[in-house]
Amino acid sequence: MASGTQIGIYLAHPRPGSFNHALAEAAATELRAHGCLVRVYDLYAEGFDPLLPADATGTVEPAEDEQDPLVRRHRREVTRHDALVFVHPNWWGMPPAVLTGWVQRVLAPGVAYKLGSADAEPAGLLRARRALVLNTSDTPAVREEQEFGDPLQRIWAACVLPYVGVAEVRREVFRTVTGSAAGQRATWLRQARQAAAELATA
Numbered sequence: 364m365a366s367g368t369q370i371g372i373y374l375a376h377p378r379p380g381s382f383n384h385a386l387a388e389a390a391a392t393e394l395r396a397h398g399c400l401v402r403v404y405d406l407y408a409e410g411f412d413p414l415l416p417a418d419a420t421g422t423v424e425p426a427e428d429e430q431d432p433l434v435r436r437h438r439r440e441v442t443r444h445d446a447l448v449f450v451h452p453n454w455w456g457m458p459p460a461v462l463t464g465w466v467q468r469v470l471a472p473g474v475a476y477k478l479g480s481a482d483a484e485p486a487g488l489l490r491a492r493r494a495l496v497l498n499t500s501d502t503p504a505v506r507e508e509q510e511f512g513d514p515l516q517r518i519w520a521a522c523v524l525p526y527v528g529v530a531e532v533r534r535e536v537f538r539t540v541t542g543s544a545a546g547q548r549a550t551w552l553r554q555a556r557q558a559a560a561e562l563a564t565a
Contacts, residue, residue, distance in 0.1 A: 366398030368563065371444040375451040375462035377407045382540055382548060386497045386555050387450040393556040394448075397563035402440065406461045409433060413464015423481055425473025437469045446493045446562055447529065449519070453500040453507075453536075456514035466523055475527040487528020494524050495562045496534040497555055501541050533558065 372391055376383035384405075391401045411433060419426060429435040441447075451458045458466075472478060476485040496519050500507065507513050520532040535558050537551040 368399045368445045369443055370394055370399050370401050370446045370448060370562075371441060372401060372403045372448040372450065373462065373465065374403060374405045375407065375449075375459045375465075377459070377461075379408075382537075382551075383450050383452060383497075383499055385548070385552060386499070386537070387448075389552045389555045390448055390450065390495070390497065390559040393559040394563050397560060399563050402444075404437070406465055411437075411461055411465060413461045413468070415464065415467045419468070419471070422472055423478045425477070426471035429468075431468075434468050437465065438471065438474045441469055441491075442474065442489060444489075444491045446495070447491050447524075448495045448497065448559070448562070450497045451499075452540075453498050453502065453515055456511055458515070458518070470523070470527050485526050487526065489528045491529050493531045493562060493565065494519070494529045494533070495558055496532065497558070498534065498536045499540045500536055500538040502538065504536070504538065507536075533562070 372387055372394075374383060374387040378384075387403060387405075391403050394401045412431060426438075429438060449458075449462070451462050457463060470476070473488075475489050476487050478485050496515075498515055502511070515536075516534060519534060524532050535554060537554070
């Protein structure tokens with residue numbers, strides 16, 4: 364990606380000073396060092412309302428003008444990004460509710476994708492073609508894959524991002540976070556910066 368590339372980082376963790384915050388900061392620092400124009404969205408700090416209104420549940424017709432100014436701004440700005448970064452913990456095999464709600468309210472029909480009919484193949488509308496997902500987890504990798512089927516991988520790389528036109532999805536998981544030592548966290552932060560560097564230079 365060329366210098367001046369616009370990248371949105373979406374952070375979903377309610378506790379300031381969390382390791383997720385450190386991951387988002389590390390990714391932003393690395394991307395900026397490569398000349399990217401980075402916008403960090405701390406969804407909890409912004410007070411993003413994840414509740415999808417009853418009149419906004421359609422999937423085919425273009426979404427109507429959004430009354431919530433924050434949702435309206437997110438819809439406008441997500442279309443400008445050349446790449447996306449999502450940073451969040453694994454909670455019950457799902458992203459936090461605020462990020463799930465962001466997907467449902469921001470990646471709306473007519474904004475992020477279009478459908479000719481409910482059973483048609485979607486056409487992605489986003490400019491972004493690449494994404495990086497940084498997850499924290501307390502579930503061992505073997506159990507995550509063999510017992511649960513790695514649901515976050517399916518959510519991002521199969522169910523959400525290809526639908527809106529993001530063809531290449533890289534995901535890094537840092538585990539187990541609870542009780543991890545400072546040295547281990549420093550190693551994880553270096554890995555996150557390396558992944559961000561590769562996103563910036565691809």
